[in-house]
Amino acid sequence: MDKMRIIEVKQSVFADNDADAEKLRQSLKEEKTFLLNLMSSPGSGKTSTLVHTIQNLSKDLKIGVMEADIDSDVDAWTIAEKTGVKTIQLHTGGMCHLDADMTRQGLTELGTSEIDLAILENVGNLVCPAEFDTGASKNVMILSVPEGHDKPLKYPLIFTVCDALIINKIDVLPYFDFDMEKVVEYAHKRNPNLKIFPISAKTGEGIEAWCDWLREEVKNWNQTS
Amino acid sequence: MDKMRIIEVKQSVFADNDADAEKLRQSLKEEKTFLLNLMSSPGSGKTSTLVHTIQNLSKDLKIGVMEADIDSDVDAWTIAEKTGVKTIQLHTGGMCHLDADMTRQGLTELGTSEIDLAILENVGNLVCPAEFDTGASKNVMILSVPEGHDKPLKYPLIFTVCDALIINKIDVLPYFDFDMEKVVEYAHKRNPNLKIFPISAKTGEGIEAWCDWLREEVKNWNQTS
Numbered sequence: 001m002d003k004m005r006i007i008e009v010k011q012s013v014f015a016d017n018d019a020d021a022e023k024l025r026q027s028l029k030e031e032k033t034f035l036l037n038l039m040s041s042p043g044s045g046k047t048s049t050l051v052h053t054i055q056n057l058s059k060d061l062k063i064g065v066m067e068a069d070i071d072s073d074v075d076a077w078t079i080a081e082k083t084g085v086k087t088i089q090l091h092t093g094g095m096c097h098l099d100a101d102m103t104r105q106g107l108t109e110l111g112t113s114e115i116d117l118a119i120l121e122n123v124g125n126l127v128c129p130a131e132f133d134t135g136a137s138k139n140v141m142i143l144s145v146p147e148g149h150d151k152p153l154k155y156p157l158i159f160t161v162c163d164a165l166i167i168n169k170i171d172v173l174p175y176f177d178f179d180m181e182k183v184v185e186y187a188h189k190r191n192p193n194l195k196i197f198p199i200s201a202k203t204g205e206g207i208e209a210w211c212d213w214l215r216e217e218v219k220n221w222n223q224t225s
Numbered sequence: 226m227d228k229m230r231i232i233e234v235k236q237s238v239f240a241d242n243d244a245d246a247e248k249l250r251q252s253l254k255e256e257k258t259f260l261l262n263l264m265s266s267p268g269s270g271k272t273s274t275l276v277h278t279i280q281n282l283s284k285d286l287k288i289g290v291m292e293a294d295i296d297s298d299v300d301a302w303t304i305a306e307k308t309g310v311k312t313i314q315l316h317t318g319g320m321c322h323l324d325a326d327m328t329r330q331g332l333t334e335l336g337t338s339e340i341d342l343a344i345l346e347n348v349g350n351l352v353c354p355a356e357f358d359t360g361a362s363k364n365v366m367i368l369s370v371p372e373g374h375d376k377p378l379k380y381p382l383i384f385t386v387c388d389a390l391i392i393n394k395i396d397v398l399p400y401f402d403f404d405m406e407k408v409v410e411y412a413h414k415r416n417p418n419l420k421i422f423p424i425s426a427k428t429g430e431g432i433e434a435w436c437d438w439l440r441e442e443v444k445n446w447n448q449t450s
Contacts (some may be wrong), residue, residue, distance in 0.1 A: 072381075
C-alpha cells in the first residue's frame with residue numbers, strides 16, 4: 001500500500017534543538033504547512049481521535065500524518081486504512097521523543113508542498129516529548145478520563161507547553177472518579193490560555209468543536225506572515 | 226507528619242549504571258531488603274494498587290515506600306495517610322526515570338536496615354524507566370484496561386525487563402474493547418516468563434494472588450544467597 005511508508009529517524013546532530021525547531025517552523029510557514037504536534041500517554045486515544053479529526057477536516061484541508069513509535073507500525077496502518085491520507089511511520093529506535101530534526105526527516109518523506117495540515121503523533125509519553133520543540137505550529141495533548149484529573153499536578157510541563165488539551169473518553173465518565181471541574185482548574189493553573197475540548201473518540205461527541213478550533217488555527221497560520 | 230519526607234534526588238555521577246545497579250542489588254541482598262521497582266504509564270493506578278498491596282502484606286513484612294515524581298507529592302501523601310508506612314517522596318527535577326544511584330539516595334533516606342520490602346514507584350512513563358536498572362530485586366509493571374491490549378506491541382522493552390505484569394482496572398472491562406487473551410499472548414511473546422495478574426484496585430479483585438506472589442518472592446530473596 002503506497003499510502004503507508006516506514007522510515008527510521010536518526011537522532012539529531014544539532015546541539016541547539018530550539019534554534020533548529022524555530023528554523024523548521026519558519027520554513028513550514030513559508031510553505032503554508034501547519035504542523036500539529038499531538039502528545040499523550042500511551043493508550044489515551046491519539047490514533048482514534050486522529051481518525052475522527054481527519055474525517056472531519058479532509059474535505060477542507062490536504063492532510064498528512066506522521067506516526068512516531070518506538071518500533072511498531074500498528075497506528076500507521078490504522079490511520080492509512082481508515083482515512084486514506086498519506087501516512088508515514090517514524091521509528092525512533094527506542095527514543096522516547098522526537099526533536100525538530102527527526103520531525104524534519106518525516107516531513108521530507110511526507111512532502112509538505114502538497115500538505116496543508118501535517119499531524120505528528122508523538123511517542124506515547126507525558127514527560128520527554130514536552131521537553132523538545134518539534135517545530136510545530138501548535139502543540140496539543142490528549143488526557144483521557146481513566147488517567148485521572150490530577151495529571152496537571154504531576155506532569156506540569158506538558159500542560160504548560162500545549163495550546164490545547166483534549167479530554168478524551170468522556171463516554172466512560174460514569175465509571176471513573178474523574179472531576180472535570182478540577183482538571184480544568186489544575187490545567188488552567190499551569191496554563192491560563194489552554195483551550196480545553198472534552199471529547200469521546202468512541203461516540204464522536206465533542207469532535208466538532210475541537211476540529212473547528214483546529215481548522216481556524218490552520219487558516220490563521222496560512223494568512224498571517 | 227514524620228511518616229512522609231521529600232528529597233530531591235540528583236542525577237547519577239556513575240557512567241556505568243548497570244554496574245552500579247548490580248552493586249546496589251548485592252548490598253540489598255546482604256541486608257535482606259527486597260526492592261520492588263513498580264513502573265507504568267501515568268494514571269494506570271500505581272498508587273491505589275500500592276495501598277491495597279501494603280494493606281495485604283504489612284502484617285508479614287516491614288514495608289517502606291519511595292514515590293518518584295517530577296515535582297508533586299500527592300502520591301506520597303496518599304500512601305502515608307492510607308497505610309501508615311514510612312514514605313519518601315523522590316523529586317527527580319524533571320527527569321523521566323530513576324537510575325540506581327537516585328534509588329540509592331532514596332533507600333538511604335528510607336533506612337533499609339529496618340525494611341523487608343522497599344517499594345519504588347517509578348515515574349509514570351512506559352519508555353525511559355525501562356531503560357535504567359534501578360538495582361531492584363524484581364521489576365513489575367502495571368497496564369490498565371483503558372490503555373488497550375496492544376501496548377506490548379508498541380512498548381516492547383518494558384514488557385521484556387519486567388518479571389510480573391499487573392493488569393489493573395478489570396472492573397471496567399465491559400466498557401472497553403480490551404482483549405485479555407490478546408494482551409496475554411502479546412506480552413508472553415515479548416517475555417515468556419512474565420507472570421500476569423489481572424486485578425481491580427477499586428474492588429480489590431485479584432489483589433490476593435498478586436500479593437501471594439510478591440510475598441513468596443520476598444521470602445526467596447531473603448533465603449537464597
